[in-house]
Structure formats: structure tokens, C-alpha cells
Amino acid sequence: MNETPSDLKFLDSHEWVKVDDNTVIVGISDHAQNELGEVVFVELPAIGDEFVSGDEAAVVESVKAASEVYTPLSGEVIEVNEALEESPELVNTSPYEDGWFFKLRVSDENLGSIDSLMTAKEYSSMLDGNS
Amino acid sequence: MNRTFLYESHLGLGSKFVNFSGWEMPIHYGSQINEHNSVRNSAGIFDVSHMNIFDFYGVEAKEFMRHVLTNDVNKIDDGSALYSVITNNEGGIIDDLIVYKFNNEKFRVVSNCSTFDDVNNFFESNIIKFDCEFRHKPSLGILAIQGPESEIALKNILKLELSNYKSFSFTERNKLFVSRTGYTGEDGFEVIGEPEELQNIWDLCISRSIPPIGLGARDTLRVEAGMNLNGTDMTIKNNPFESNLGWVVDFSDIERDFIAKEKLLEIKNTNKIKLVGVLLNEKGILRSGQKIIKDDFEGEVTSGTFSPYMKKSIGLARIPMDINENANVLIRNKLLNVKILSLPFIRKGKIMI
Numbered sequence: 001m002n003e004t005p006s007d008l009k010f011l012d013s014h015e016w017v018k019v020d021d022n023t024v025i026v027g028i029s030d031h032a033q034n035e036l037g038e039v040v041f042v043e044l045p046a047i048g049d050e051f052v053s054g055d056e057a058a059v060v061e062s063v064k065a066a067s068e069v070y071t072p073l074s075g076e077v078i079e080v081n082e083a084l085e086e087s088p089e090l091v092n093t094s095p096y097e098d099g100w101f102f103k104l105r106v107s108d109e110n111l112g113s114i115d116s117l118m119t120a121k122e123y124s125s126m127l128d129g130n131s
Numbered sequence: 132m133n134r135t136f137l138y139e140s141h142l143g144l145g146s147k148f149v150n151f152s153g154w155e156m157p158i159h160y161g162s163q164i165n166e167h168n169s170v171r172n173s174a175g176i177f178d179v180s181h182m183n184i185f186d187f188y189g190v191e192a193k194e195f196m197r198h199v200l201t202n203d204v205n206k207i208d209d210g211s212a213l214y215s216v217i218t219n220n221e222g223g224i225i226d227d228l229i230v231y232k233f234n235n236e237k238f239r240v241v242s243n244c245s246t247f248d249d250v251n252n253f254f255e256s257n258i259i260k261f262d263c264e265f266r267h268k269p270s271l272g273i274l275a276i277q278g279p280e281s282e283i284a285l286k287n288i289l290k291l292e293l294s295n296y297k298s299f300s301f302t303e304r305n306k307l308f309v310s311r312t313g314y315t316g317e318d319g320f321e322v323i324g325e326p327e328e329l330q331n332i333w334d335l336c337i338s339r340s341i342p343p344i345g346l347g348a349r350d351t352l353r354v355e356a357g358m359n360l361n362g363t364d365m366t367i368k369n370n371p372f373e374s375n376l377g378w379v380v381d382f383s384d385i386e387r388d389f390i391a392k393e394k395l396l397e398i399k400n401t402n403k404i405k406l407v408g409v410l411l412n413e414k415g416i417l418r419s420g421q422k423i424i425k426d427d428f429e430g431e432v433t434s435g436t437f438s439p440y441m442k443k444s445i446g447l448a449r450i451p452m453d454i455n456e457n458a459n460v461l462i463r464n465k466l467l468n469v470k471i472l473s474l475p476f477i478r479k480g481k482i483m484i
Contacts, residue, residue, distance in 0.1 A: 037347070038164050040437040041416050041444075043463075059463065061416045063163050063437050064347060085414075 004030065005096050009072070009114060010123035016096065017072045019114055022107070024073055027100040028060060028091065031127050036062040039091040044080040045102055051075065053113060058101050060091060072117060075104035135180035136272055136326035137333060144343050152245035154181040156346050163347035167439040170315055170352055171480055174278030175344035176336045181244040184271050184323060185254060186237070189263030193235040198389055199257050200230060201371060203381040209234045212299045212312055215379050216371055217253055222391040222398050223367040224374060226250050227359065229312055231301055239308075241273070241321075243361050257390070272329045276336065277319030277344075277352075279480060285309075285320055288335045293320070314349065316356025316478050351436050354445060357408060357474025363419060364406060364433040364447050370395065373404035373449060375474060402452075406433070408472035409448045410484065415462050417446035423469065425458040432460065438476065445476055 008016040014032035018025040033039065043059040051057050051071040058069035080102045084090060091099040118126065132155045141148070146157035157178065159166060169175045187195065196204045202215035212231045216224050226249065228242040242250045247267075254265055276285050286293050289309065296302065298318075301310030307328060313319035322332060337343065350360070357375075359365050365374040372380070372395075380395050381387075409432065411417050417435030430450025438445045450458070450471070459466040472484050 037159065038162060040164075041414065043415070061437070063351060063439065064158075066416065066418060 004120045004124055006120045008096065008120055009117035010120065011070065011072050011117060012126065013070055015069060015072055017114070017117065019111070022105055022111065023078070024075060024104045024106050024111075024114075025100050026057070026069070026071060026102055026104065027095060028069060029123070030095045032067075033092045033095045033099070036060065036065070036067060038063055039088045042084040042088045042091065042101070044082075044084065045077045047077050047080060049077045051077070051104070053110075060088075060101075069101055071104065073104060073106050073113060074110045075106035077102050078105045079103040133181070135178055136330060137178045137180065140330070140333060140337075141178065141343070144337070146343070146345065149346060151181060151346060154244060156181055157343065159345040159347045160343050163345065163351070164439040166342060166344045166348040167351050169342050170278045170317055170344055170348065171440050171477070172278070174276060174280040174284050174319075175342050175348075176333065177275040177277065177344045177349060178272070178333070179275050179321075179349075180272035180329075182273055183242050183244065183247050183250065184268040184273070185240045185242070185250075185265050186268055187240070187263055187265045188237050189261065190236055191262040192238050193232075195258060195261040195263045196230060196232075196238055197387055198261070199254070200228075201380040201389060201391075201395065202230075203384060203387060204230060204232055204238070205384065205387075206381070207232050207299075210300055210302065212301055212310055214299075216376060217250070218371070218391045218395070219367060220391050220394065222370040222394045224361065224365045224369055224371060224376075225253055225367060226361050227365075227376070227379075229310075231308075231310060233303075239323075241323075245362055270325070271323050272326050274322045274329055274332060275313055275315075275319060276322065276341070277313045277315040278317050281317070281319045284336065284339065284341055285322075288332055288339070289322075314356070314358060315352040316358070316475055317352075318479060348439075350434075351439055354434050354436050354447065355438055355440055355475065355477040357447070357476060359406070359447070360434060364449075369449075370398045370402070372398050372402040373406060375406040375447075404430075404449060405452055406447055406449050408474045408476055408484075409435075409446045409458075409460070410470040410472055410476075411444040411446075411460065411467060412470060413467045415467055416444045417460060417462075417469070419446075422461040423448050423450050423454065423458050424461060424466065425454045428453050430454060430458075440477055441482060447474070
């Protein structure tokens, strides 16, 4: 089981974000990858794509099902994790590190909405409430 | 929720469970892909005790089977099994099943879990005219031991020589029913018996490192094997001919009268739809419900998955006869190229395409 890193913020749809100045990294939580099962395909956005928070930005597919990955913040895609094309299983083995999906450049104005996301602790207690 | 007698065993093996038609069944025990490939490369054991067993007895048991099944039990010997479907009067598929012939007066049917009411009602309403009775056997369990090494594994556990039993034959010894049948496209066996006995066999398999296999791998194995799943690749709205099952409708004995015979003959002569294999040539995963398009013709993926053995996406699709060789599939507003193939994709570890 991967520990939930305390420096990440979470959506109730199980994406995580990590903020580094105006760059935001997005992935899916350990709980999400565990529920999905073995990931066999990831469809990533294109560099330069612009998203509004809540947009479907990527798709992650396990053997059994496809799930959308939503962007938690508005911004422009500046980098995607190309390693996932050859090794989608990184989403399972390293959801918070090597299994990241994409990076967004987010304006100062849009960065403000990060506060509305859940802390790791809040996310963990949401999961506990569900189980 | 219903549970099989092996529930505690599944729990102890780290199973993740899924609600399958009201049954809490193992979906996988950690890795669906590893489980899948164990069955293709060596062997694995499944608990499929959620499936339904019906036993038929009576002097007209054979006549009853010849009336209700589209396939003809006359072509099998005692100790042999036959795959068939049962249909309504319009030729719509109620379920697919395997029928086992003990002798002219005793048969066993194993059918799907989700269709119990429909199948039970079907037998109940049709059996009245025959000197035959039937019983549902919910107390019995079913294990499937599947894979190229299943014969040697089971031979040692059951202390039973199995090499004489060819595909689709069966035997019953000391209340243990063993058939050379399955749903994986590999060599394999299904064992029906009382829970205590089956628990024993299960435990012996596990102790000999034959891995437990969940319903997740069962589904990907059957897709690779080109086998239909009732309720997914076919429903009451589909006839056998558009479901790649024309071969289980046997018209050869003109004297035999079976349910929907005339209707099925008419469908056979006019059918313009087929169920085929589809292979995605590009990146992505085929899923049920996706549209297959070529020129003015349209069809639909009925089952789609990632094939753990071929490491590509494959599926079954119901399409017009006019679509051949290649077509497009619509995935999230993009048209991707698929190859149209005859089934199966894999038989006994060999990729057939």
C-alpha cells in the first residue's frame, strides 16, 4: 500500500495534485488505482491543451473498465508522462511518483482554487467513511 | 448476497469481490493478468458454484432434451456433453448451456447464474408434456480446473486416470462428477460435487500451487477463446445465427421437432448479421457499446477488453454481413481501425489470427 503523501491535494473523484509554483502535477490516488485494477492503457492530453477545472483531461483504462481523469484546476498542459504509453502499470506501482499523468501551467488567479481541494487527511477520512 | 461454500477460502487468499448477479464472487486475487496467463501457460482453479445445475430423469428425458434444445443430443453417446442454447418461440436466446448425457433417461444441464428464473420457467413450462421430471441442485458446487497442466494436476489429486476422457466427455465416481469442459479455450475440467468434497479438492490445488482464478480472468479468457457471454454478447433479442451459434442449431434430423424450429429455419435463410472477432490495430481499448462503422454499415462491440495473452485490445462485435476485413470503431469521438476476424483468437495457447 502506498502512503498518502501529505503534500498533495485531492479531488473526491480521486485525482491528486501537487503544486510547485505555477506548475501543477496531476495523477490518480492509490485508492483509485487499487479500485481500477491493473492499468493497461492511458490516454493523455496533448501538450498545449487548455482545460477548465472539471474537464476530462485523460482516460485511464484497466483490464475491466475505462475511467476519466478530471483536471482539478484550469490551465495549459505543458508536459505529459510519456512513460505511461509504454508502461501504463506505473499508475499501479507508483501512483504518487512515476505514475503521474500530466503537468499544467496554472495562472496565479486560477491557483487560488487549490484551497477548495481536500487535504490528504481529509481525503483519507473520506475514504474511511466510504469503507 | 449469496456466497458459495468457498467464500472463506477466497477471503483467505486475498480475493477482491464483485457482485455477480446477486453472488459475492472473487473478481481477482491480486492480479487478473497473472491469473489469466497462468491458465494459458500452466493451470488455475475457479470457483463457479454460482452457476446452475439441473438434473433431468424419466423415460422421456431424451425426447424432452431433443424438444427444448436447439442442438440434438442424439448425436452424443452416454458419458458425453454437448453445447446448446435454449430459445423462446421466436428463436431469441434464453441462455446457453452444456447438457451432459448419462443415458437416455438421465441428463444434467449446467446453465448461467443470472438466468435462473428464465431457465427454470422454461424447463417447467415445457416439461409438462413429457414423462420426465427435473430438479435444480443448488447444494452442489462446481470447480473448474483449466489450463494445459490441468490433466496432470487433477489426475494426482483425484487419483483418477483422465487421459481416456476426451474433450466434452465426463464420468461420475463416488458422487464426484468430472467433465472435460470449460470456458477458457484451454484443455480443462469441471468438477461437480458436494461442498465438503470440493473444498478438499480446492485446498489440495492451492497447496500444490495451482493458483485461484477470479471472474475477471474468466471473462478475458473466454473473450480470447471467442466464447459468448449470455446477457452481454447475446440476449433474448438475439437469435443463434447472429450470435456465431448457427452451429448449435441442428436441423439434420427432419423428424425432430424442437422449439422455434420453423422460425429458426427462416432466420437461418434470411439472416444478414454476424458476431465476429475484432482486433484494434491502434492504441486504445475496445469496450462493449462502441460503434463499428464501415461505409453505410454500422454494428456494435458486444465485449471488449485488453487481451493479457496477446497484449492487444480485442473484442466481439455484432455487425452486418457486409462488413469484412477492416472497419472503424468509434472510441471517444475518434475513429480507429479494427480488423474483422473469425473467432477464436486463441485456442489451446495458440494465437489463431
